[in-house]
Amino acid sequence: MKDISIVIAGEAGQGVQTVEEILVGILKKSGYHICATKEYESRVRGGSNSTQIRISDHQVAAFVDHIDLLIPFNAEAFNHCVHRLSANTIIIIDPANKIENMDVNGSQVIEVKMQELAKEMGNAIYVNTIIVGIVTGLFLADKEVASNLLQTKFNKKGEEIVKQNIDAFESGFSLGEEITRSGKFKQVLVPDKNVKTDILINGAQAVGLGAIAGGCNFISAYPMSPSTGVLQFLAANSNDFEIVIDQAEDEIAALNKTVAAWYAGARALASTSGGGFALMTEALSLAGMMESPAVLHIAQRPGPATGLPTRTAQEDLNLVLYAGHGEFQRIIFAPGTIEEAFYLTQRAFNIADQYQVPVFILTDQDFVDRYNNIPELNITDIKIEKHHVKTEDDYQRYKFTDNGLSPRGIPGYGKGLVRADSDEHDEQGHITEDMDYIRPEMVKKRFYKRLELIEKIAELPTWYGPENPKLAIICWGSTLPAIKESVEINDRNDVAIVHFHQIYPLPADIKKFIEKKNPKKMILVEANASGQFANLLKIHADISIPNESLHLRFSGKPFSVEEITEIIEKEAE
Amino acid sequence: MIDFTAKDYDMPHSKAWCPGCGHFLVHKILREAIAEMKMSPDNIVFVSGIGQAAKMPQYIKGHMFNGLHGRALPAAMAIKASNPQLEVIVNSGDGCLYGEGGNHFLAQIERNSDITVFAHNNMIYGLTKGQGSPTSPKGLVTPVQIDGVTNETFNPLAVAIAMGATFVARVFPGNAEQTKHVFKEAIKHRGFALVDMFVQCVSMNKTNTFKWYKENTYELDADHNQGDKIAAFTRALQSDPYPTGIFFKENQKATFEENCAAYKNNSQPLYERDFDMKKLKKLIDARRE
Numbered sequence: 001m002k003d004i005s006i007v008i009a010g011e012a013g014q015g016v017q018t019v020e021e022i023l024v025g026i027l028k029k030s031g032y033h034i035c036a037t038k039e040y041e042s043r044v045r046g047g048s049n050s051t052q053i054r055i056s057d058h059q060v061a062a063f064v065d066h067i068d069l070l071i072p073f074n075a076e077a078f079n080h081c082v083h084r085l086s087a088n089t090i091i092i093i094d095p096a097n098k099i100e101n102m103d104v105n106g107s108q109v110i111e112v113k114m115q116e117l118a119k120e121m122g123n124a125i126y127v128n129t130i131i132v133g134i135v136t137g138l139f140l141a142d143k144e145v146a147s148n149l150l151q152t153k154f155n156k157k158g159e160e161i162v163k164q165n166i167d168a169f170e171s172g173f174s175l176g177e178e179i180t181r182s183g184k185f186k187q188v189l190v191p192d193k194n195v196k197t198d199i200l201i202n203g204a205q206a207v208g209l210g211a212i213a214g215g216c217n218f219i220s221a222y223p224m225s226p227s228t229g230v231l232q233f234l235a236a237n238s239n240d241f242e243i244v245i246d247q248a249e250d251e252i253a254a255l256n257k258t259v260a261a262w263y264a265g266a267r268a269l270a271s272t273s274g275g276g277f278a279l280m281t282e283a284l285s286l287a288g289m290m291e292s293p294a295v296l297h298i299a300q301r302p303g304p305a306t307g308l309p310t311r312t313a314q315e316d317l318n319l320v321l322y323a324g325h326g327e328f329q330r331i332i333f334a335p336g337t338i339e340e341a342f343y344l345t346q347r348a349f350n351i352a353d354q355y356q357v358p359v360f361i362l363t364d365q366d367f368v369d370r371y372n373n374i375p376e377l378n379i380t381d382i383k384i385e386k387h388h389v390k391t392e393d394d395y396q397r398y399k400f401t402d403n404g405l406s407p408r409g410i411p412g413y414g415k416g417l418v419r420a421d422s423d424e425h426d427e428q429g430h431i432t433e434d435m436d437y438i439r440p441e442m443v444k445k446r447f448y449k450r451l452e453l454i455e456k457i458a459e460l461p462t463w464y465g466p467e468n469p470k471l472a473i474i475c476w477g478s479t480l481p482a483i484k485e486s487v488e489i490n491d492r493n494d495v496a497i498v499h500f501h502q503i504y505p506l507p508a509d510i511k512k513f514i515e516k517k518n519p520k521k522m523i524l525v526e527a528n529a530s531g532q533f534a535n536l537l538k539i540h541a542d543i544s545i546p547n548e549s550l551h552l553r554f555s556g557k558p559f560s561v562e563e564i565t566e567i568i569e570k571e572a573e
Numbered sequence: 574m575i576d577f578t579a580k581d582y583d584m585p586h587s588k589a590w591c592p593g594c595g596h597f598l599v600h601k602i603l604r605e606a607i608a609e610m611k612m613s614p615d616n617i618v619f620v621s622g623i624g625q626a627a628k629m630p631q632y633i634k635g636h637m638f639n640g641l642h643g644r645a646l647p648a649a650m651a652i653k654a655s656n657p658q659l660e661v662i663v664n665s666g667d668g669c670l671y672g673e674g675g676n677h678f679l680a681q682i683e684r685n686s687d688i689t690v691f692a693h694n695n696m697i698y699g700l701t702k703g704q705g706s707p708t709s710p711k712g713l714v715t716p717v718q719i720d721g722v723t724n725e726t727f728n729p730l731a732v733a734i735a736m737g738a739t740f741v742a743r744v745f746p747g748n749a750e751q752t753k754h755v756f757k758e759a760i761k762h763r764g765f766a767l768v769d770m771f772v773q774c775v776s777m778n779k780t781n782t783f784k785w786y787k788e789n790t791y792e793l794d795a796d797h798n799q800g801d802k803i804a805a806f807t808r809a810l811q812s813d814p815y816p817t818g819i820f821f822k823e824n825q826k827a828t829f830e831e832n833c834a835a836y837k838n839n840s841q842p843l844y845e846r847d848f849d850m851k852k853l854k855k856l857i858d859a860r861r862e
Contacts (some may be wrong), residue, residue, distance in 0.1 A: 197861050198861065199861055200861070209857065220651065238834040238835070239834045239837070242835040244654050244655070244834075244835045245833070245834065246650075246829075248647070249679070252644065252647075253647035253676075253677055253680065254647075256647040260638060260647070260648035260650075261652070261654070261655045263655075264655035265842060268655075283641065286640060379850060379853055379857070411652075412616065415615060417636050417637070418636045419630075420638050422639055422640055423639060429639075430586060
């Protein structure tokens with residue numbers, strides 16, 4: 001198995017994202033597996049941003065520290081990445097960008113006069129397309145595929161622009177091809193024709209697609225990095241799928257609107273990050289009191305407060321777990337793969353509707369911004385389950401039942417009146433202060449009985465690897481691909497991974513499930529300082545991971561494969 | 574169409590309002606208005622936040638969304654956007670709509686969400702026992718504003734007109750005839766309708782009493798041009814005495830729902846619609862290209 005890690009770095013606004021976008025399309029269509037992760041500063045121009053594109057002959061889905069090929073747009077970009085270089089890294093630079101004190105071997109550096117070439121093509125902006133050409137050429141990838149993609153991409157801008165871009169691409173392509181043919185860059189990957197028809201998708205799009213597949217027809221959201229991709233994905237598809245799009249005045253409004261939309265029969269999604277969700281906690285409590293379905297996507301980023309807006313973390317698990325005054329239930333999912341994000345978000349709409357609880361999809365910046373190719377999203381078994389009922393004259397929204405679920409009516413469907421209340425209420429929904437019977441019964445309904453129901457459908461974690469392992473690595477959410485890749489490339493047949501895609505509630509038999517697999521040692525990996533998931537396991541599953549076995553990172557960077565390898569080497573010896 | 578009397582819209586529960594409270598009169602006139610309009614309770618959603626005025630939906634027959642303090646308007650907007658066939662009527666107080674919910678007030682006006690807002694403006698926080706509200710007159714002494722209110726008084730009508738609200742009115746329910754007429758016009762209006770209502774709080778505001786409102790209001794003259802925004806704005810700035818009636822009305826502007834992609838080619842409420850799996854397949858396959 002082989003793969004090459006390419007990093008393209010420059011200022012915000014110089015075109016790093018455009019290069020990423022076009023390049024991943026070309027390389028995927030040429031038969032290479034792709035994983036693209038971007039890291040960027042919270043600004044629109046300037047600074048140092050980079051994108052890592054891993055090109056591989058097998059599926060890869062994680063961030064790696066090492067760089068095989070670096071293309072810096074300027075000296076700052078080079079310095080931004082210099083700590084990740086090795087003696088094997090090839091660096092393609094423009095001699096016009098005078099980079100001083102480059103502490104690398106001369107043979108590692110390939111100079112290409114990109115800027116001069118771009119000006120010859122008619123505009124300095126063509127540097128981006130030239131770089132796309134160079135990388136495509138390095139991989140001797142399909143030139144025609146590239147021309148078609150450029151055609152589509154620039155079609156709207158007119159024939160002239162299309163032609164100039166294709167010319168720029170071709171001149172870059174020849175340069176790249178020449179570098180590989182001369183042996184300066186070793187291209188060892190064999191394309192796989194099956195990849196050509198793979199789905200190219202990032203985490204935000206997977207959540208958005210899952211929402212659409214769940215019948216989502218209403219979103220109210222306030223833009224907030226790194227969650228905004230989901231709102232934009234739904235907006236882009238709002239005509240085809242008849243989705244009400246509301247850019248809310250604030251997150252407080254967004255979740256109130258989400259709850260009220262469900263009340264009136266919509267299938268609504270709220271999407272935000274930690275700070276926005278902090279504002280939503282009041283309305284989350286409203287959902288609890290009203291026994292309202294709600295689906296919330298939270299893309300985490302490092303806090304507290306504004307923190308690092310464009311970086312990654314798993315710091316908001318506690319917030320999501322405990323948010324909202326008063327006591328009520330919720331379900332929390334944390335997908336580890338694109339496929340999980342799609343299927344869990346889809347399912348979230350059905351179970352929110354069925355069990356009348358808020359359901360969370362907890363992701364993070366690393367997850368939502370990461371592109372992957374996947375062979376298929378199988379939708380043949382997908383159903384949109386609508387659980388609301390047609391009401392009769394004597395309808396009572398909060399009718400007491402054995403299992404605690406009252407059939408959910410919606411206004412306008414049937415003869416009954418649907419009366420939802422944020423005050424403590426009787427079965428009809430009318431405000432009450434009866435503390436002898438109604439209040440305790442309503443609490444049991446919302447809290448104990450609901451928990452009993454949602455515990456029954458709680459899913460076990462996925463166990464990857466052998467039983468009786470020397471080491472079991474517990475993880476949740478977005479860290480799965482890095483851990484999985486590390487175990488695989490190091491042939492650690494003695495290491496297992498326990499990945500939780502459902503965080504809360506945990507299935508009742510979770511402790512037994514893990515004990516049966518009999519790991520000699522358990523460690524836990526997560527991206528926060530306090531071991532939030534470790535605490536959850538202790539409180540809710542009676543599973544204790546000692547402090548010295550917690551591998552916590554809170555830099556704002558995603559876990560790299562190399563970092564996980566170090567942890568495994570230390571812990572499994 | 575059905576035949577209802579105002580009595581039929583009453584709920585059997587006892588009302589948690591003080592004797593002589595201004596909300597009683599609104600409760601009566603509103604029921605009369607919707608009865609005369611022959612509106613079926615199963616087609617109206619009464620939305621409110623929290624406060625004494627916000628208890629109104631508890632006491633009227635219809636669907637009810639009794640939400641959070643300050644958050645009545647986002648909820649009302651979302652209900653209308655999810656099912657435009659429902660009539661959505663908001664009843665809440667000045668603290669809820671103009672104080673805690675101030676940003677929501679502006680934002681729902683901007684959208685021209687097709688909802689009717691009855692703002693029970695008693696110029697005081699009643700349920701929390703008499704603190705200053707955004708509409709309290711300067712100088713009003715309260716347990717918090719012990720030397721009198723010093724904040725500038727919030728002018729909901731002027732703000733609504735400035736923000737582009739398409740129906741802006743004020744009533745004094747002591748003038749029952751005008752109030753009922755304005756209620757009907759507001760409900761009929763396509764777009765965001767604000768009716769600010771001067772109601773007395775008998776327990777907590779001894780300054781702005783029923784008598785005071787009566788003495789300090791007058792009906793807008795018959796020749797007031799409801800389509801003239803500048804005239805409306807000028808009238809909205811008047812006090813001592815305060816004009817009542819419809820200040821401004823505009824019928825041309827599209828509503829939020831009309832602007833939604835979801836209703837471009839389909840007027841069905843969202844819950845009635847079926848999902849097209851073929852379209853989903855197409856969307857997934859588009860990502861292979």
